Amino acid sequence: MTxxxxxHELHGDGAHKVFAVHGWFADRSAYAPVLPDLDxxxxxxALVDLRGYGAARDADGEFTTAEAAGDLVALADxxxxxxxxxxxxxxGGAIGQRLLVRAPHRLRRLVGVSPVPxxxxxxxxxxxxxxxxxxxxxxNRRAILDVTTGGRxxxxxxxxxxxxxxxxxxxxxxxxxxxxxxxxxxxxxxxGATAPALAVTxxxxxxxxxxLMRETWLRWYPRAELYELTAAGHYAMDETPLELIAVVEDxxxxxxxxxxx
Numbered sequence: 001m002t003x004x005x006x007x008h009e010l011h012g013d014g015a016h017k018v019f020a021v022h023g024w025f026a027d028r029s030a031y032a033p034v035l036p037d038l039d040x041x042x043x044x045x046a047l048v049d050l051r052g053y054g055a056a057r058d059a060d061g062e063f064t065t066a067e068a069a070g071d072l073v074a075l076a077d078x079x080x081x082x083x084x085x086x087x088x089x090x091x092g093g094a095i096g097q098r099l100l101v102r103a104p105h106r107l108r109r110l111v112g113v114s115p116v117p118x119x120x121x122x123x124x125x126x127x128x129x130x131x132x133x134x135x136x137x138x139x140n141r142r143a144i145l146d147v148t149t150g151g152r153x154x155x156x157x158x159x160x161x162x163x164x165x166x167x168x169x170x171x172x173x174x175x176x177x178x179x180x181x182x183x184x185x186x187x188x189x190x191x192g193a194t195a196p197a198l199a200v201t202x203x204x205x206x207x208x209x210x211x212l213m214r215e216t217w218l219r220w221y222p223r224a225e226l227y228e229l230t231a232a233g234h235y236a237m238d239e240t241p242l243e244l245i246a247v248v249e250d251x252x253x254x255x256x257x258x259x260x261x
Contacts, residue, residue, distance in 0.1 A: 007048065101190050
């Protein structure tokens with residue numbers, strides 16, 4: 001039986017290999033706004049579709065961050081990547097932290113863009129209902145998008161983001177992923193990991209904020225850094241793409257490794 005392979009696309013041919021992992025609302029197209037301006041000489045990016053999304057929309061699975069970390073390691077093996085970095089948005093940031101446990105010797109650098117902490121995200125009952133019902137209610141997805149971007153984004157953008165989210169995600173998988181990224185706490189296993197780890201937050205995001213990262217990310221990881229994008233909310237790839245690229249790629253370049261890996 002053929003093992004599952006995460007659908008992916010490669011951009012660039014640089015020696016520094018980087019996985020770009022999307023969040024709860026989107027597939028790999030979440031990174032479309034930044035693609036034209038990436039440094040393709042220094043880096044090679046692999047944009048992936050997690051199980052239940054995009055080209056993997058119909059894939060079976062447990063739909064957990066731990067399973068996704070295993071899928072990334074398997075894809076790295078298939079690509080011949082012995083060492084790699086990870087950029088993960090939101091839920092994808094939690095998946096990146098799973099790799100601090102799963103494959104610490106292979107992880108060069110970790111970037112979380114509005115990352116869910118490894119402790120999960122405790123949601124009050126009303127918010128949990130809002131998030132859970134977003135699996136089948138477009139209006140809930142729109143409300144979440146609006147709140148997490150500070151209520152400042154155009155209606156047309158909110159509508160477009162909802163439409164894309166519905167198109168690229170399987171409702172059952174979408175609901176199952178919530179239980180993993182919000183409900184699972186593995187920070188005790190990740191705490192103390194020595195890989196350099198950058199958390200990038202948006203000042204307009206009331207939930208996955210710089211304050212939360214100071215209480216979690218910066219306390220757990222001895223080589224952690226924090227950068228706050230003052231004009232972004234939860235979706236920095238759409239809201240401030242050029243500033244995000246500059247911050248992320250400057251951090252990735254600063255690892256001191258050289259030669260093919």
